[in-house]
Amino acid sequence: MKLGEIAQLLNGEIIGPPQANDIEIKGVAGIKDAIQGDITFVSTERYRKYLSGCKASCVIVKDPVEGLSIIQLKVSNPQFAFAKLLEHFYIKPKIPLGISKDSFVSERAIIGKDVSIFPFSYISDRVFVDDRVIVYPFVYVGSDSSIGKDSILYPNVVIRENVKIGNRVIIHSGSVIGSDGFGYVFEKSGHYKIPQVGGVIIEDDVEIGSNVSIDRATTGNTIIGQGTKIDNLVQIAHNVKIGKNSIIIAQVGIAGSSEIGDYVTLAGQVGVVDHVKIESGTIIGAQSGVTKDLAKGVYSGSPTIPHRDWLKAQIIFSKLPELYRKVKELEEKIKEIERRNTQ
Numbered sequence: 023m024k025l026g027e028i029a030q031l032l033n034g035e036i037i038g039p040p041q042a043n044d045i046e047i048k049g050v051a052g053i054k055d056a057i058q059g060d061i062t063f064v065s066t067e068r069y070r071k072y073l074s075g076c077k078a079s080c081v082i083v084k085d086p087v088e089g090l091s092i093i094q095l096k097v098s099n100p101q102f103a104f105a106k107l108l109e110h111f112y113i114k115p116k117i118p119l120g121i122s123k124d125s126f127v128s129e130r131a132i133i134g135k136d137v138s139i140f141p142f143s144y145i146s147d148r149v150f151v152d153d154r155v156i157v158y159p160f161v162y163v164g165s166d167s168s169i170g171k172d173s174i175l176y177p178n179v180v181i182r183e184n185v186k187i188g189n190r191v192i193i194h195s196g197s198v199i200g201s202d203g204f205g206y207v208f209e210k211s212g213h214y215k216i217p218q219v220g221g222v223i224i225e226d227d228v229e230i231g232s233n234v235s236i237d238r239a240t241t242g243n244t245i246i247g248q249g250t251k252i253d254n255l256v257q258i259a260h261n262v263k264i265g266k267n268s269i270i271i272a273q274v275g276i277a278g279s280s281e282i283g284d285y286v287t288l289a290g291q292v293g294v295v296d297h298v299k300i301e302s303g304t305i306i307g308a309q310s311g312v313t314k315d316l317a318k319g320v321y322s323g324s325p326t327i328p329h330r331d332w333l334k335a336q337i338i339f340s341k342l343p344e345l346y347r348k349v350k351e352l353e354e355k356i357k358e359i360e361r362r363n364t365q
Contacts, residue, residue, distance in 0.1 A: 023047050023111075025080055028061065029095060031110065032103045037086050038093040045079055045093065050107045053078070061107065063100040116156065125157075134171070146183070164200065170226065182238065188226035188248070196233040199224065203237040203244075203260025203278060216240060218260060225249075231256065231272070247284065265302060293324075307332070 026043030029036050036042050048059040053069055056062040056078035063082035064070055073081065073090055080093045082100045097103045116138070121127055124141035131145045134153035143161040145151065150168040157163070161175045164183035169175070173191040181187065182200030193199065205216035220239025224246045230236070231254035236244060239261045246252070249267040257275045264270070265284035276282070276294045283302030288294070294312040301318040311324030322332035 025061075025093070025095070028080075028107065032082075032095070032097050032106060034082070034095045034097040034103065036093065036095055042080075042093045047079060050104065050111050051078070053081070061095070063104040065101040065104075116154075118154065152189070167200075176232075182222075184221035184238070185224070186221065186243075187224045188228065190227050191224055192229040194230060194232040194234075194254070197230050197235070199230070199236045200238045201235055203240055205240055205260060205278075220244070220261070222246075225266075228252070234258070237262075237278075253290075259296070271308075305329075 024043065025036060025045040025047055028047060046059065047061045051057070051060040051062055053062045053064060053072045053076055056076060058077055058079055060078045061080045061082065062076065062078040064073065065084070070087065073087065073092070076092060078092060080095055082095045082097055082103050084096070084098065084100050086094055086096060118136035119138040121133065121137065121139045122141040125139045125143045125145070127133065127139060127145040128147045128149065130147040131149040131151065133151045134155065136154045137151055138156045139145065140157060140159045142159045143157045145157070145163050146165040148166045149163050151157070152169060152171045154172045155169050156174045158175060158177040160177050161179045163169065163181045164185065166183055167181050167185040167187070169187045170189035170191065172189055173187055175181070175193050176195045178195050179193050180198045185200040200222045202218040205218060206213035207216055218238050218240050220241045220243055222236055222238050222244045225248040227249045228246050228251070230252045233254055234252055234256045236246065236258045237260040238244060242261060244258065244261055245263045247264055247266040247268065250264055250270065252270045253272040255273050256270055258264070259276060259278040261279040262276050262282070264282040265286065267284060268282055268286040270288050271290045273291045274288045277296035279297045280294050281299045283300055283304065285303050286300055287305045289306060289308040291309045292306045292312065294300070298312055299315045300312065301316060303318045304316055305320045306312060306326065307322035307329060309324065310322050310326050313325040316326065320329040321327065322329045323335070
């Protein structure tokens with residue numbers, strides 16, 4: 023693909039001689055791996071140090087880099103441009119394969135156009151599978167569930183009954199959507215199971231990583247908002263509501279009936295107790311514990327405190343051994359003074 027065509031595709035500006043338009047770009051690679059014929063990108067200042075040894079034929083930048091011998095392509099968002107090029111170069115259009123004779127599809131299910139249902143998948147009664155959906159092997163879809171247009175269910179995904187999945191949703195292998203919420207009431211000598219009769223709603227453009235568990239609601243619905251992205255190994259309990267375009271990173275656990283706003287980031291291994299509300303736009307640092315409602319802000323620690331306060335506390339914590347040594351020295355000096363005064 024000619025660089026001039028790429029510039030047109032990305033609405034970018036080539037910084038270099040006129041003949042740069044005719045440079046042939048054969049691949050897309052990271053700045054450390056790029057070779058002659060590749061296009062790469064720089065999105066932050068810390069990666070500029072790699073430009074001196076970069077062998078790429080072109081580098082995508084937000085602002086021109088002075089003194090750089092490599093041809094540059096100026097765009098408003100280099101990382102987004104890089105993602106678009108990866109998609110253009112390497113993601114091939116999916117050809118619908120129809121319904122495999124080795125799959126089970128209920129006669130009471132409704133299947134849309136250009137659908138691919140691979141061998142050994144199971145589609146239950148009253149399931150609606152919309153157009154261009156891909157269901158890979160060993161997927162189970164329970165009764166009264168629906169899957170929206172252009173969604174992809176990778177191998178070994180389980181969709182339990184009464185789950186509504188929107189359009190362009192991606193669910194990676196091993197995830198379970200709609201398992202029973204963890205609800206029990208103690209009566210006499212045992213734990214009595216509270217029936218979990220609600221459902222799950224996954225809105226449009228959500229992506230769910232591998233081995234994620236999203237529990238069905240006790241009543242009503244557990245809801246994952248439009249555009250939210252969930253990393254691997256996340257647990258989302260019954261009746262949780264997550265807003266739009268939030269980021270939930272690996273090993274996060276969210277307890278029942280908590281409400282997460284729009285554009286919230288929960289970093290790795292964050293734990294959220296039940297029945298709390300986190301306002302839109304909030305960022306929670308890794309391994310933090312959320313134990314109460316949080317207004318919009320940046321938080322860290324367990325229990326969470328404002329991130330700036332947490333940084334100050336970490337500095338103090340790192341100095342505790344030195345402070346302890348000084349306290350012991352002072353104690354010894356005080357004892358010596360007291361001993362002398364008693365003589």
